[in-house]
Amino acid sequence: MQTKQFLSGSGIKKIGYLFLFVAAFISYGCFTNIRPGEAGLRWHPLTSGLQKDLLTNSLYFYAPWNDIYLYPTQWTSYKEKVDVLTRDDLTINVVAAVILRPVAGEIYNLQIEIGPDYYEKVVRPQFRTSVRNALSAYSMIRISKETPKVSQDIRQALGEKLRGKHIEIDDVIIDDIEYSRPILTAIEGKLTKEQEQEQMKFEINIAKKDAEITIIHAEAKAKATVIEAEGKAKAQKLIASQLTKQYLQLKAFENPNSKLMIVPSGKDGLPLILNTPQENSKSEE
Structure with a gap:
């Protein structure tokens, strides 16, 4: 009688719990929703193994002992933050980004050869190595000035290392360059010196311009003085050539302040003109 009650009470509850456990176990992981930008491969370990057919954008059901491997197909x-030793033996930290994705038609080969964690296994170490190798050929100043060229060098080197790995690269970007405090201090000092040199060059150019202007003014003044002297000399020469006795007698005759006495005697037959001041005339009277 007690055995019958056990089966009808506690036994039924245990069977019910077991059924719920089995149902939950069976339902867990028995379907996968593959969204746009993803692709998957079926994995049947007990039967056919890895399936080559690529699964895309749908809801897929499978037995609990099977599985589906998911891969992103979007970029x-x-x-990665990489410590780099530059060509001029300076250590800097470079933050670089790589944009990539699996080759859609080669996901089956990627799963067999590498697996879904292909970035950690293959890409990451090769990416960091490519960054160090590429930047070691540049000086610290050139890295910041030639970022596009540096990115291109890294992309080319990484592309060669990942050839045949079923991964395609879109781009490599230098996102940030971090300098240590001593380097920043050196850069600031260099920039300060460059600014001082530029200021000195500016002041020297201004001084040269001022000197050139002064010279031009002095030369112009000297030329003006020469021209003026030459003009006076020519005038004096001209006057000297025209200064005759007749001219002097005429000027004396035209002077209203002079008292003239005409004496009809002269070597040239003209009247002789004498200048007698008025004071002398009064004293004689």
């Missing part, structure tokens, strides 16, 4: 960006 995905991965960032």
Whole structure:
């Protein structure tokens, strides 16, 4: 009688719990929703193994002992912070990003050869190495000035290392360059000196311009003085050539302040003109 009650009470509850457990176990992970930008491969470990057919954008059901491997098919960006020794033996930290994705038609080969964690296994170490190798050929100043060229060098080097790995690269970007405090201090000092040199060059150019203007003014003044002297000399020469006795007698005759006495005697037959001041005339009277 007690055995019958156990089966009808506690036994039924245990069977019910077991059924719920089995149902939950069976339902867990028995379907995968593959969204746009993803692709998947079926994995049947007990039967056919990995399936080559690519699964896309749908809801897929499978037995609990099977599985589906998911891969992103959209471009995905991965960032790395890499310590780099530059060509001039300076250590800087470079934050670089690589944008890549699996080759859609080669996801089956990617799963067999590498697996879904292909970035950690293959891309990441090769990416960091490519960043160090590429930047070691540049001086610290050139890295910041030639960022596009540096990015291109890294992309080319990484592309060669990942050839045949079923991964395609879209771009490599230098996102940030971090300098240590001593380097920043050196850069600031260099910039300060460059600014001082530029200021000195500016002041020297101004001084040269002022000197040139002074010279031009002095030369112009000297030329003006020469021209004026030459003009006076020519005038004096001209006057001297025209200064005759007759001219002097005429000027004396035309002077209203002079008292003239005409004496009809002269070597040239003209009247001789004498200038007698008025004071002398009064004293004689």
